[in-house]
Amino acid sequence: MMGVQGSSIVVVLGLLLNVAVLCNGGKTSTFVRKVEKTVDMPLDSDVFQAPPGYNAPQQVHITQGDLVGKAVIVSWVTVDEPGSSTVLYWSENSKQKKQAKGKFVTYRFYNYTSGYIHHSTIRNLKFNTKYYYEVGIGNTTRQFWFITPPESGPDVPYTFGLIGDLGQSYDSNRTLTHYEKNTQKGETVLFVGDLSYADNYPNHDNVRWDTWGRFVERSVAYQPWIWTAGNHEIDFAPELGETKPFKPYTHRYHVPYKASESTQPFWYSIKRASAYIIVLASYSAYGKYTPQYKWLEEELPKVNRTETPWLIVLMHSPWYNSYNYHYMEGETMRVMYEPWFVKYKVDVVFAGHVHAYERSERVSNIAYNVVNGICTPIKDQSAPVYITIGDGGNLEGLATNMTEPQPDYSAYREASFGHAIFDIKNRTHAYYSWHRNQDGFSVEADTLWFFNRYWHQIDDSKIG
Ligand SMILES: *[C@@H]1O[C@H](CO)[C@@H](O)[C@H](O)[C@H]1NC(C)=O
Ligand SMILES: *[C@@H]1O[C@H](CO)[C@@H](O)[C@H](O)[C@H]1NC(C)=O
Ligand SMILES: *[C@@H]1O[C@H](CO)[C@@H](O)[C@H](O)[C@H]1NC(C)=O
Numbered sequence: 001m002m003g004v005q006g007s008s009i010v011v012v013l014g015l016l017l018n019v020a021v022l023c024n025g026g027k028t029s030t031f032v033r034k035v036e037k038t039v040d041m042p043l044d045s046d047v048f049q050a051p052p053g054y055n056a057p058q059q060v061h062i063t064q065g066d067l068v069g070k071a072v073i074v075s076w077v078t079v080d081e082p083g084s085s086t087v088l089y090w091s092e093n094s095k096q097k098k099q100a101k102g103k104f105v106t107y108r109f110y111n112y113t114s115g116y117i118h119h120s121t122i123r124n125l126k127f128n129t130k131y132y133y134e135v136g137i138g139n140t141t142r143q144f145w146f147i148t149p150p151e152s153g154p155d156v157p158y159t160f161g162l163i164g165d166l167g168q169s170y171d172s173n174r175t176l177t178h179y180e181k182n183t184q185k186g187e188t189v190l191f192v193g194d195l196s197y198a199d200n201y202p203n204h205d206n207v208r209w210d211t212w213g214r215f216v217e218r219s220v221a222y223q224p225w226i227w228t229a230g231n232h233e234i235d236f237a238p239e240l241g242e243t244k245p246f247k248p249y250t251h252r253y254h255v256p257y258k259a260s261e262s263t264q265p266f267w268y269s270i271k272r273a274s275a276y277i278i279v280l281a282s283y284s285a286y287g288k289y290t291p292q293y294k295w296l297e298e299e300l301p302k303v304n305r306t307e308t309p310w311l312i313v314l315m316h317s318p319w320y321n322s323y324n325y326h327y328m329e330g331e332t333m334r335v336m337y338e339p340w341f342v343k344y345k346v347d348v349v350f351a352g353h354v355h356a357y358e359r360s361e362r363v364s365n366i367a368y369n370v371v372n373g374i375c376t377p378i379k380d381q382s383a384p385v386y387i388t389i390g391d392g393g394n395l396e397g398l399a400t401n402m403t404e405p406q407p408d409y410s411a412y413r414e415a416s417f418g419h420a421i422f423d424i425k426n427r428t429h430a431y432y433s434w435h436r437n438q439d440g441f442s443v444e445a446d447t448l449w450f451f452n453r454y455w456h457q458i459d460d461s462k463i464g
């Protein structure tokens with residue numbers, strides 16, 4: 001309970017904390033959380049307050065702007081007038097200010113009209129350098145900073161945070177606070193989809209996209225969040241006359257998809273330090289002959305494990321999920337792509353969607369051919385570890401109902417909100433930890449040493 005403040009929600013801890021129950025599979029934690037419904041923070045909450053001043057830039061957020069990490073996309077919203085889409089920026093060691101020009105867009109959704117949404121890409125940055133940047137005009141400019149990643153190389157350490165299905169409840173705020181206060185400092189967030197949950201409001205009230213943008217600014221204005229599209233980004237509402245999927249999401253969140261030769265912002269890849277990150281789209285076509293399929297087929301052989309040993313995949317809907325929520329929703333994509341993940345030795349797959357935590361063993365299930373009956377996942381040292389981290393804390397609440405008994409492939413599962421850290425040490429080792437949003441800031445509820453699939457081809461099941 002340390003560090004949890006500012007909320008009137010009563011949190012009831014179960015008496016049995018984290019006791020392992022042995023069954024067929026791994027461990028099902030019996031950590032029991034509060035009984036109440038997860039509720040959103042009201043509109044007048046401190047975290048939603050607009051910055052003061054006429055036309056002050058708000059909802060400032062950054063993400064990687066190219067393939068290698070030398071560019072940053074800066075986005076923000078102004079509400080009174082367009083103002084300027086130019087970002088001023090300068091490195092820590094230089095007083096010389098440079099400019100990156102951008103553009104703004106607006107959109108309408110049913111009877112909502114957006115503010116002026118600015119996107120500006122800063123290019124040709126130096127690696128591993130702190131930059132300050134400024135947006136806004138006149139008396140209401142705002143300054144932020146970010147640090148570019150080191151140039152890619154096999155032994156470059158780098159620390160990623162993992163957050164999914166965040167929403168804007170009191171628990172969302174706790175998860176973000178825990179991430180910020182974790183002593184293992186995340187340098188970039190890999191976000192596995194479902195951002196604002198605005199679509200749960202009447203008419204998909206897009207005001208909740210704005211509040212979410214203001215809520216997370218305190219992190220995403222200073223470090224890039226790498227975006228994955230979830231089902232709550234679809235905003236498909238023919239009953240409201242809104243038939244263009246992903247309209248609010250694509251207007252507000254830009255990603256560098258063209259840099260990896262993708263044709264749509266829903267699937268793309270980036271290199272960052274020693275990691276190669278492939279973002280896939282659970283809600284875009286992925287069958288054979290589709291643009292996403294062709295792209296992934298050509299993308300995987302391009303990954304140079306000498307330059308970027310760590311091959312990480314993000315998607316929204318998990319392939320290996322033993323909760324009774326969204327059960328088997330990821331199955332059709334698994335059937336299409338799993339053989340490639342084994343062939344190319346993906347290290348880890350992070351997904352969201354299920355509002356709980358789960359980590360798999362290294363397993364694959366690729367032998368089945370319709371007639372042979374071989375359809376059970378098997379331990380496979382070339383296969384990735386699958387981690388479901390859809391437990392940011394959104395208003396829909398926790399997934400608590402699990403399939404029983406726990407399947408063999410499931411190593412650890414727990415119905416709690418939280419975030420994770422993937423801390424790359426060098427080409428062979430990465431330290432992974434998952435943190436409940438209810439413990440002390442650095443309490444580790446689940447941990448695993450990752451041995452790189454390409455550089456460390458030993459059977460890590462024997463290491464224990
Ligand atoms: C959200 O968390 C921050 C940081 O812990 C805190 O200052 C703020 O009061 C919280 N707001 C709400 C509405 O819980
Ligand atoms: C949009 O319409 C709903 C009712 O359909 C109404 O409650 C809301 O105030 C309207 N919002 C705007 C911005 O007009
Ligand atoms: C800035 O603020 C001063 C004092 O309030 C005001 O006189 C001036 O017009 C403002 N400038 C702009 C560009 O808004």
Ligand SMILES: *[C@@H]1O[C@H](CO)[C@@H](O)[C@H](O)[C@H]1NC(C)=O
Nearest residue numbers: 152153154304305306307308
């Ligand atoms: C892979 O990357 C390494 C290190 O940057 C480089 O020396 C090598 O030429 C690359 N291999 C290919 C096939 O591009």
Ligand SMILES: *[C@@H]1O[C@H](CO)[C@@H](O)[C@H](O)[C@H]1NC(C)=O
Nearest residue numbers: 323324325327400401402403
């Ligand atoms: C859990 O899910 C199963 C399968 O959907 C359902 O039959 C069962 O009633 C659920 N249990 C509870 C307690 O909701």
Ligand SMILES: *[C@@H]1O[C@H](CO)[C@@H](O)[C@H](O)[C@H]1NC(C)=O
Nearest residue numbers: 155424425426427428429430
């Ligand atoms: C890689 O990191 C691990 C964990 O910190 C360490 O034990 C190992 O010696 C490192 N390997 C090399 C080659 O430095």
Ligand SMILES: [Fe+2]
Nearest residue numbers: 194230231353
């Ligand atoms: Fe989802």
